[in-house]
Amino acid sequence: MFLGIDLGTSGVKSVIIDDNQAFIGESTSKSFDVSRPHFGWSEQDPAIWWDGVCQTLDGLKASHPKELAAVKAIGLSGQMYGATVLDAADKPLRPSILWNDTRTEKQCVELERREPKLRSIVGRKPTPGVTAVKLLWLEEFEPELFAKVKTVLLPKDYLRLMLSGDKASDMADSSGTIWMDISKRDWSAELLNASHMDKAQMPKLYEGTEATGRIRPELAARWGMSPNVVIAGGGGDNACGACGTGVIGEGEGTVSLGTSGVLFVSMKTPRPSYEYAIETLCHSVPGTWHQMSVILSATSCLNWVAKLLKRNAAELVTELGTALTAPSSVLFVPFLDGSWSPHSDTEIRGALFGLQHSTDDAEMARAALQGVAFALRECADAFRATGTSIDRLLAIGGGSRSDLWLSMIATLFGIELRVPESSELGAAFGAARLAMIAHSGANPADVLTRPKINRTIAPNTGLSVAYDQSYSEWRHAIAQIRMRGVGKTL
Incomplete structure (x- = not known):
């Protein structure tokens, strides 16, 4: 059995699939609210994400206890770009600034001014949704808080930290931050410097198909799972959705x-x-x-x-x-x-x-x-x-x-x-497929097969x-x- 957890903007969905990729069970959390205190702002408290995960896994334990106990690996998918900033004790310093927050148009211009080679490194122009410009905004408008930032995690990677204690991310989700050299598939020192950040504040990078750690023993006990369950790198919701299809x-x-x-x-x-x-x-x-x-x-x-x-x-x-x-x-x-x-x-x-x-x-x-x-x-x-x-x-x-x-x-x-x-089919299913690869080491092409087609729409x-x-x-x-x-x- 394999578990896929997808953190959306409006809730969490967790699914279990078997070794043949058949759906066994699923559970969804209560809906999340988005805080919009000012025009263009969009924020969420990371605590509600973790509550959502706990709700779904408690639900699967109640409805499918044997299947949950048989899970070998977990894959994570999530809303992209969110800036989740943590202090030295790994506690969120403020609500996470989400993917659809648009307050940072000025910071996009400033980041490119600081690093003129930005587009050649990341292959695109910066836009208000990306993570890096959110940190420039924090530096300008919340400087005391910015000085306390020990780690920056994307939303699903905050869940990874809660699940396993590991500060890790996958390359698909992280390449949307504008801190990665997409050709080298690694953090860019130039772009981190331009944001007045350093690599020590970034999670360790993995491919989405790799294992990044194991579930905390106390959580394994809570949900009746093995402490040997590995957690896959996973991906942002769109990349995981593509893996699902x-x-x-x-x-x-x-x-x-x-x-x-x-x-x-x-x-x-x-x-x-x-x-x-x-x-x-x-x-x-x-x-x-x-x-x-x-x-x-x-x-x-x-x-x-x-x-x-x-x-x-x-x-x-x-x-x-x-x-x-x-x-x-x-x-x-x-x-x-x-x-x-x-x-x-x-x-x-x-x-x-x-x-x-x-x-x-x-x-x-x-x-x-x-x-x-x-x-x-x-x-x-x-x-x-x-x-x-x-x-x-x-x-x-x-x-x-x-x-x-x-x-x-x-x-x-x-x-x-x-x-x-x-x-x-969807991001949670794609995340579960990535968990299967992380556990077995299988060729991704053998696991991430195309779906059967119901109908075709021609122009x-x-x-x-x-x-x-x-x-x-x-x-x-x-x-x-x-x-x-x-x-x-x-």
């Missing part, structure tokens, strides 16, 4: 439609992006990298429209049907939380264009789906501009249940989308020109928003 080969990728939207493509050599805010990161598998672009609001846009209309989001999508029709004349800009990629703009916000008396619930819902699809197309165009080929993608996440939405994306991308058979070539034209109009609308500084008035 077997996306580890050159040019293989996923488009994920969850609270956020993610475009992810695997590659065997790092492919930098100097002009666009898209990420080139290490993968959880040795000798592998990936490009990633994140739209901060995806299904959350539909939920927002449903709330506005006092409707149920799932019912709205169902009423739209499955067949793709001509694009909506209503244009929706989905940047409700700002824009992270492929253009970093912390102040831009969402907008609706083209409303008229005849605009109804269905038109609003269709516009929301279309707006997210346009934002993902913008990311795909940026990928292709760097030389990345996108030929076919797996569609995952809750939004992949909508064939209409997938048809929009397939048509805009000009590629085929494949939908996996299993609805249980609607008859509507391609119409959607391309609507996409061009949407991009013009974004330019108008930026010119008027819509976000700056909020």
Whole structure:
């Protein structure tokens, strides 16, 4: 048996799989709150993450005690980029600054001023979500606290510390900090120095497939597990999600439609992006990298429209049907939380264009789906501009249940989308797979296999020109928003 633990922004999910990778049991924690004390801020107390892990493992002990006792290894997955700063006693000094916090735009400019070679080292421009610029912000605005920082850990690695006492991280998650040389797969002395940090404050780096330590004996006793259980390096949630779907080969990728939207493509050599805010990161598998672009609001846009209309989001999508029709004349800009990629703009916000008396619930819902699809197309165009080929993608996440939405994306991308058979694939499953490799030493390709496909969504070539034209109009609308500084008035 193998255990995968995924720390999300809204909760923890833990799953057990057997030696044949069959799902045995799962448990989820209570939902987490996100603290937003100021505009653009997003924080969480690390204590709630550990409480969430304890809730899920207590739950698995109650529902599957024998299977939990048979677990040989644990894999960790988690929300990326969060700056969890610890003192000399390994206690959090303040709430963790999360991935979707956008207070650090000025610090992005400052970090690149301090180290002009930054883009050549990390293969991208710095953006407000990354960990390093959060430490620059702490240095400027909370200097007394910054002086006490003994260790900086990513969210899932704080859980590792609690589980095993080890200060360790994997290369996939850590490459998002902007402190790593992605080609060398190691910490960069230049970028640490530019942040007024040093390597002693960083966790030890491992591949996602390697064992980093063992579970604390007292915790093993609490959950009826062996004290010999090893903990795998694991990865950030997107890299682990890719491991769950077997996306580890050159040019293989996923488009994920969850609270956020993610475009992810695997590659065997790092492919930098100097002009666009898209990420080139290490993968959880040795000798592998990936490009990633994140739209901060995806299904959350539909939920927002449903709330506005006092409707149920799932019912709205169902009423739209499955067949793709001509694009909506209503244009929706989905940047409700700002824009992270492929253009970093912390102040831009969402907008609706083209409303008229005849605009109804269905038109609003269709516009929301279309707006997210346009934002993902913008990311795909940026990928292709760097030389990345996108030929076919797996569609995952809750939004992949909508064939209409997938048809929009397939048509805009000009590629085929494949939908996996299993609805249980995800970051927790990928983390459990990495645990299996860390325990057995198996070849990653033999464990991280591709899923069976439920259905395939092809582009609607008859509507391609119409959607391309609507996409061009949407991009013009974004330019108008930026010119008027819509976000700056909020």
